[in-house]
Amino acid sequence: MAKTFGYRRQELVHGQPRIANIKERWPALFQMEEINAEFLRITTVPLETKFIRQLDRHSTKLVQIIRNKGGVTKEKTGRIMQTLDEVVDINRRRECATCATCSMW
Numbered sequence: 001m002a003k004t005f006g007y008r009r010q011e012l013v014h015g016q017p018r019i020a021n022i023k024e025r026w027p028a029l030f031q032m033e034e035i036n037a038e039f040l041r042i043t044t045v046p047l048e049t050k051f052i053r054q055l056d057r058h059s060t061k062l063v064q065i066i067r068n069k070g071g072v073t074k075e076k077t078g079r080i081m082q083t084l085d086e087v088v089d090i091n092r093r094r095e096c097a098t099c100a101t102c103s104m105w
Helices: 005-015 019-025 032-043 047-068 071-086 090-103
Strands: none
Touching: 032 047, 047 071, 047 090, 071 090
16 A cells, blocks of 8 residues: 555545545555554554554543533443443553543534
């Protein structure tokens, strides 16, 4: 994919194809490893590492905000917050924080 980066960029920027066409033509762009590689090529920042670091940095405040919400948000995130309270594994805690955040909308 590194060899075709310039060509793909031109095609995506100037051709503005539909997502379905991109998936058909460049299926690797929708795989986690390639998303990370593309992000690194474009920004020189490792996406997954940066995301996890920022999630760890902000998760305490994020969870506090989610816990203070009421109504529908509280209903949607109740089980996730309960799981968060029960688990010790950092990966599961990250997953809970991410799922709860997504459930807010």
